[in-house]
Amino acid sequence: MSIHVNHIEKYFGNFHALKNISLTVQTGSLVSLLGPSGCGKTTLLRIIAGLEFADSGQVVLNGKDVTDKKVQDRKIGFMFQSYALFRHMSVFDNVAFGLTVLPKAIRPSKDEIHQRVMDLLRLIQLPHLAKAFPHQLSGGQRQRVALARSLAVKPSILLLDEPFGALDAKVRKELRLWLRDIHHELNITSLLVTHDQEEALEISDQIVVMNHGQIEQLGDAAELYHQPKTPFVTEFIGEVSKFTGIVEQGIWRYGKFEYPLSITQNTSVIGYVRPHEWRVNKENSGGSMLEVEIKHIHHVGALIRLTVLDLLTPHFHEVIVSPDEEGHYVLGQKLFLIPKNIQFFTD
Numbered sequence: 001m002s003i004h005v006n007h008i009e010k011y012f013g014n015f016h017a018l019k020n021i022s023l024t025v026q027t028g029s030l031v032s033l034l035g036p037s038g039c040g041k042t043t044l045l046r047i048i049a050g051l052e053f054a055d056s057g058q059v060v061l062n063g064k065d066v067t068d069k070k071v072q073d074r075k076i077g078f079m080f081q082s083y084a085l086f087r088h089m090s091v092f093d094n095v096a097f098g099l100t101v102l103p104k105a106i107r108p109s110k111d112e113i114h115q116r117v118m119d120l121l122r123l124i125q126l127p128h129l130a131k132a133f134p135h136q137l138s139g140g141q142r143q144r145v146a147l148a149r150s151l152a153v154k155p156s157i158l159l160l161d162e163p164f165g166a167l168d169a170k171v172r173k174e175l176r177l178w179l180r181d182i183h184h185e186l187n188i189t190s191l192l193v194t195h196d197q198e199e200a201l202e203i204s205d206q207i208v209v210m211n212h213g214q215i216e217q218l219g220d221a222a223e224l225y226h227q228p229k230t231p232f233v234t235e236f237i238g239e240v241s242k243f244t245g246i247v248e249q250g251i252w253r254y255g256k257f258e259y260p261l262s263i264t265q266n267t268s269v270i271g272y273v274r275p276h277e278w279r280v281n282k283e284n285s286g287g288s289m290l291e292v293e294i295k296h297i298h299h300v301g302a303l304i305r306l307t308v309l310d311l312l313t314p315h316f317h318e319v320i321v322s323p324d325e326e327g328h329y330v331l332g333q334k335l336f337l338i339p340k341n342i343q344f345f346t347d
């Protein structure tokens, strides 16, 4: 079941929360909405769920226009931060809830409900806790029960708002991989809101980067990192160093460093360099862009991460090098950096 939103506009009073949002989520894919706090992720998810209505634009689920349909008529599962478990109900009853409140005509029998709830508890690996109450569960277990509850009505679309928001890093990591497996096992279409880029990059097929109520870019993790379309995406996804230079006669100049660029007008142009995109020289063989001093050395598996201080402008940069090629590094050592690649945007 696919999700299409077309030209969604949303105001809260004078505040323009969503600006001409169009988005397609293909059947069976897992897509994340990623962006800084307040950029409109939750509002968009609520509009797709039918918990909020757009001022204009269209929501189409599986080819059907549901723009004016209420939440209960959209046949979707959702799990929002604010939808905590019912404290006075057992795990079993929490998961069964969505089924027991269905109109009689379409409500499964008691036996069928029992079967479905137990299947879901097995799926979330908690069948032994069916009789437990929410306060007897860990945070991660509670989140899994909340997910099982949202899956009980067999939705073909699952909307998740920061599903693992309040959990510690290790549990989050386990749960998100587990969520990815469940998503594929049940063949549902999932849209997930997160402000955690590692989470988005790790589990999503596609990521929608939002900023100030707009979509900046939609792509997979590699596209967003290697071919960002805007300065915002470049800075938001992964680490990057930023340099404002001047283009004159087709040459980008930053200090004495020169780099040919196919821009003809004379203008200010920002260049971005990722930590692994530097060539590092220990001697000054000319042509370097930065002269730096090593301030911190951190071994990350087979790679070395250097935090270096630019000796001209007092800015720190991150540089990732491989120890095999570059040999030994010591604190305070001087290095000369030449970019292997620069991503340019006009200022």
Ligand SMILES: Nc1ncnc2c1ncn2[C@@H]1O[C@H](COP(=O)(O)OP(=O)(O)OP(=O)(O)O)[C@@H](O)[C@H]1O
Binding pocket: 012, 015, 017, 035, 036, 037, 038, 039, 040, 041, 042, 043, 044, 195
């Ligand atoms: N009911 C409302 N009334 C007024 N303003 C609202 C309402 N709901 C959201 N907003 C505003 O709209 C903007 C977008 O909010 P939204 O919750 O969609 O952001 P978000 O990207 O999900 O942020 P976060 O990551 O912090 O949850 C925010 O500036 C918020 O203050």
